[in-house]
Amino acid sequence: MATAHTQSYDSSLDKVLHKRSDLHLLRKIWHISTGSIGLYFFSHGSLDQQSWAFIVLAIALAGFVMDITRARFAGVNQIVIKLMGPLMRRSEKEGLSGLPFYALGVSLSLFFYSKDIALLSVMFLVFSDPLSSFFGVLYGKDKIVPNKSLQGAVAGFFTCYLITLFYTMNHVTISYNILIFAIVGGVIGSLSELVSAFNVDDNLTIPVLSGLGLTVMNYFIPVFI
Numbered sequence: 001m002a003t004a005h006t007q008s009y010d011s012s013l014d015k016v017l018h019k020r021s022d023l024h025l026l027r028k029i030w031h032i033s034t035g036s037i038g039l040y041f042f043s044h045g046s047l048d049q050q051s052w053a054f055i056v057l058a059i060a061l062a063g064f065v066m067d068i069t070r071a072r073f074a075g076v077n078q079i080v081i082k083l084m085g086p087l088m089r090r091s092e093k094e095g096l097s098g099l100p101f102y103a104l105g106v107s108l109s110l111f112f113y114s115k116d117i118a119l120l121s122v123m124f125l126v127f128s129d130p131l132s133s134f135f136g137v138l139y140g141k142d143k144i145v146p147n148k149s150l151q152g153a154v155a156g157f158f159t160c161y162l163i164t165l166f167y168t169m170n171h172v173t174i175s176y177n178i179l180i181f182a183i184v185g186g187v188i189g190s191l192s193e194l195v196s197a198f199n200v201d202d203n204l205t206i207p208v209l210s211g212l213g214l215t216v217m218n219y220f221i222p223v224f225i
Contacts, residue, residue, distance in 0.1 A: 035126030053110035063100030160189025
């Protein structure tokens with residue numbers, strides 16, 4: 001049975017932690033800004049792709065260790081939530097947070113996919129995930145699967161489509177293949193986000209499944225050669 005102190009502690013946490021159905025703009029801004037900073041340093045830094053993959057994997061492992069630690073020690077959990085509470089959801093209060101899955105998804109993309117496809121899959125995660133959620137929360141009236149709406153999926157499609165279109169236009173020779181690649185890329189990105197409705201963190205599914213889909217598509221519609 002929880003003590004009075006524990007009950008008071010839990011109640012205070014709920015005041016700063018958001019529900020999944022909340023708009024939670026600060027989390028979305030954090031998601032986009034930290035991802036954008038990482039993309040900048042990856043694109044402009046001197047480290048190779050494998051080195052970055054190991055660095056981000058180390059961040060993921062550290063995140064998992066921290067989440068397991070705070071689940072076992074209430075004092076540690078209280079400190080973490082005081083520091084990071086405005087960015088966290090209520091479901092993360094005593095469980096795994098999105099950070100280690102975010103870093104794990106990025107690291108796996110860097111390990112297994114070519115640079116261009118890894119960058120696209122990570123950009124899908126950085127931009128499409130929060131924008132899909134934003135439009136889904138505000139306008140999501142038609143549910144496709146639990147916690148996922150048609151409106152959010154459409155926003156995800158257009159985000160991934162535009163990312164793919166502009167990235168390919170600036171990195172490969174212009175051809176009709178680019179348009180087809182971008183359209184299918186939008187579908188792949190949107191579907192990879194919908195898969196997370198089945199109890200899999202979308203921070204993991206988006207970069208990993210998008211990278212896989214883009215790799216297969218690039219085999220049939222060669223854009224990155």
